Amino acid sequence: MESRINLAREIGRDLWRYKWLLLLAILTVVSAMTVIVVTHSTRQKTSEYNELMAEQDRLDIEWRNLLLEQNTLMEHSRVEALAREKLGMKRPEPGKEKLVMQP
Template sequence: MKLTANHRQPNLFLEIIKGLGANKLTSALLVVIFVSSLSVVQVTHFARQELIEQDQLLQERDELDLEWRYLLVEEEFYSQHARIEEIAIEQLQMKRSTSQDEQVIVLP
């Protein structure tokens, strides 16, 4: 008796397939909805990847900008006249020339 009761219950999956097969418009709309949902997921994934890459590039730009500023400060430090004069006097033993040290040469 149990055996006959199981055959009486409809198989839900088979009923859904039969219903979709009977109505072609519903089947087509179901396929379109499925494809469009997969497209939305794919586009969202690509957009997130592009945002991650943009953030990385912006961070790299900021690091390079900071390095550029440090280099400008360093260049300004090394080009100060007082520092250059100090190095010339101490390391190269140079001195400012006086009018007595100057010689004028006249070319014929």
């Protein structure tokens, strides 16, 4: 009569017999998952860095434009022209100028 083989016991024995091979297989899978996670994180950080660099470039351009606008608005000839046109101001004659000094 044939004896029945307990499959669960045989699998357990094989796993115990090849425990180092099983451990290496598990470590290989864990290592592969770690590589996947690190690669994904690196790609996300690279994408974020590129977006921040583009934002910095945009802000630098805006800053330069604002400096140009400020310099244009502060130009002496422009201020003088606006004072004449909008406020009706004019330069005093040299004889009518008064010097005020603080102590």
